[in-house]
Every structure is written in C-alpha cells, then in structure tokens.
Amino acid sequence: MTKNTDAIVSSDQEFLDYVVKALVDNPGAVKTTRKVDEMGVLLSVQTDKDDVGKLIGRQGNTAKALRTLLRVVGMKNHARVNLKIEEPEGSTHVPRERTSAPVDDMDDLKL
Numbered sequence: 001m002t003k004n005t006d007a008i009v010s011s012d013q014e015f016l017d018y019v020v021k022a023l024v025d026n027p028g029a030v031k032t033t034r035k036v037d038e039m040g041v042l043l044s045v046q047t048d049k050d051d052v053g054k055l056i057g058r059q060g061n062t063a064k065a066l067r068t069l070l071r072v073v074g075m076k077n078h079a080r081v082n083l084k085i086e087e088p089e090g091s092t093h094v095p096r097e098r099t100s101a102p103v104d105d106m107d108d109l110k111l
Helices: 003-023 052-056 058-076
Strands: 031-037 040-046 081-085
Touching (some): 058 081
C-alpha cells in the first residue's frame, strides 16, 4: 500500500470509530471493519446490543446522518463509502411493521 492509500484507510475508519464511540454508552465494545471491492469501501460497525438503538436513531435518522458524513469523507478521498450496522447476537430487535396499510378497494380511498 502507498502512503495515500494508508491515509484513506485511516481517515474513513478512524472517523467512523470516533463518531460511533462518542454516540454509544459502551465505547469499548465498538469494532469496525473495512472491506474494499469493486463497489467501493464497506465499513461495518459492531457494538453492544444495548447501543444499537443509539447508533440507528429514531426512524434511522442517526444512521442516515452517519452515511451522509461517510459519503462526504469518501468524496474527499475519491472513494464510495458505505456503512453496514451489524446486529449483535442476543439482540431483541423486532422489525417495525408498516404504518400505512395498502388501499385494497378504490371505495376506501377518499379524495
């Protein structure tokens, strides 16, 4: 690896480590991994099962903000950076149900 590539590796992964550790209650449990393929850079983050909610945020807003910031870091370094939040073992996460029901009958639709 060249020095420039090493700088890119340290900048996006270190940035993610710094931000995630500042958000969670148990920063010692945070682990990040970095993979590069033809699609770009994939940063994966694992954290304590009690901190996953803080990392995702209400309606995924914190995760969206993290992805936006990583996209900016990637653009600065001419790389496409994606974020994957790993669900830890023992997590009690239950996927949310859809809040809106599909319209079955046109009569139910009020204009």
